[in-house]
Amino acid sequence: EVQLVESGGGLVKPGGSLRLSCAASGFTFSDYSMNWVRQAPGKGLEWVSLIDSTSSYIYYADSVKGRFTISRDNAKNSVFLQMNSLRAEDTAVYYCAEGSTAPGYWGRGTLVTVSS
Amino acid sequence: DIQMTQSPSSLSASVGDRVTITCRASQGIRNDLGWYQQKPGKAPKRLILEASTLQSGVPSRFSGSGSGTEFTLTISSLQPDDSATYYCLQHDSYPRTFGQGTKVEI
Numbered sequence: 694e695v696q697l698v699e700s701g702g703g704l705v706k707p708g709g710s711l712r713l714s715c716a717a718s719g720f721t722f723s724d725y726s727m728n729w730v731r732q733a734p735g736k737g738l739e740w741v742s743l744i745d746s747t748s749s750y751i752y753y754a755d756s757v758k759g760r761f762t763i764s765r766d767n768a769k770n771s772v773f774l775q776m777n778s779l780r781a782e783d784t785a786v787y788y789c790a791e792g793s794t795a796p797g798y799w800g801r802g803t804l805v806t807v808s809s
Numbered sequence: 810d811i812q813m814t815q816s817p818s819s820l821s822a823s824v825g826d827r828v829t830i831t832c833r834a835s836q837g838i839r840n841d842l843g844w845y846q847q848k849p850g851k852a853p854k855r856l857i858l859e860a861s862t863l864q865s866g867v868p869s870r871f872s873g874s875g876s877g878t879e880f881t882l883t884i885s886s887l888q889p890d891d892s893a894t895y896y897c898l899q900h901d902s903y904p905r906t907f908g909q910g911t912k913v914e915i
Contacts, residue, residue, distance in 0.1 A: 728905075730853075738845075738853065738896055740905035752903040755810070788852055794900045795843025797864070799852035 695719035695798045697789050702803030705779055709807070713774040715789030715800055723767040726793035729774045731785035732802075739785070744772065745793065757783075779807045811835050811899050815908025822915060828884040830895055830911045837877045838901035844873055844882045845896045847910075853896065857882065889915055 701713040715727070729741040742763040743752045751763055762775040772789055784807045790796035812835040822828050832842065840860035845853040855864050857873035860880055870885045884891055892915045897908040 737910045738847075738898075738907045740898070740907065743903070743905070754904045794841070795845075795855055795858050795898050797855045797858070799854075801852055 695791070697791065697798055697800035699787060699789055699800045699803035702787065702805045704806045704808065706809050707780060707807055709779050710775070710777045711779065711805060713776065713787055713789075713803060713805070715772045715774075717770045717772070717789075717791070720791070720798075722770040725791050727763075727765060727772040728790045728792070728796055729763060729772075730788045730790055730796075730799075731783075731805075732788070733782070733785040736785075741787070742774065743793070776805070779805075781807050783807050810904055811838060811902060811906055813897055813899055813906050813908040815897055815911055817911060818909060819912040819914070822887050822913065824887055824889060824915060826887045828887050828891075828913060830882045830897075830913075832875075832880045832882075832897035832908045834878045834880070834899055834901075838899045840876050841899060841901035842873075842875070842880050843898045843900065844871075845898065846891075846893045847896065848893045856895075884913075887913075887915060891915065 696718045698716045726745045728743045744763045760778045765772040786802040788802045789800045791798040814833045842860045844857035847853045861873045872883045874881050895911045
């Protein structure tokens with residue numbers, strides 16, 4: 694059974710940093726691209742970033758470019774999102790999701806709250 | 810960036826009704842589109858991939874169609890469990906973009 698489990702969310706002050714993790718199991722992690730997608734409270738889905746299976750190709754939404762960094766560790770079946778210079782508008786549930794097309798597997802999400 | 814315009818933003822329908830949700834892409838995306846269902850407090854669930862391929866395990870009352878710039882998600886006979894918000898997602902180019910969502914109430 695495929696499982697994606699996010700962790701690392703919490704309350705952080707504006708300008709602060711947070712590192713999210715997503716632990717994968719139940720599939721050959723090193724064969725798949727991974728995404729981060731977020732959803733602000735009461736709002737729609739926003740794609741954040743993708744990293745391909747070998748970390749050769751990385752893409753970001755304009756809203757996070759230069760502040761967020763995606764990475765992965767295939768030996769540990771994990772993908773990460775380093776978030777710096779956080780803003781109030783980054784407050785959201787952050788989901789990791791598998792796949793380079795329309796992701797089929799999603800985690801349950803981790804809540805990031807940016808507030809003073 | 811490709812913009813995905815989804816309509817309507819919300820709808821109310823009755824059990825057994827046929828429901829249609831539309832996504833329009835600002836430029837051609839071939840059939841690189843997925844449809845998702847999301848219920849409150851839950852992760853999105855993929856219903857349709859490649860515009861028209863039904864995800865395994867998803868009821869056959871759901872169907873997708875379209876190519877290029879116009880796409881449709883149809884629920885042929887609305888059921889109480891279909892109350893949710895539905896999103897389209899283009900994966901033709903980066904950044905990936907979602908439609909704004911359609912809230913379906915029964």
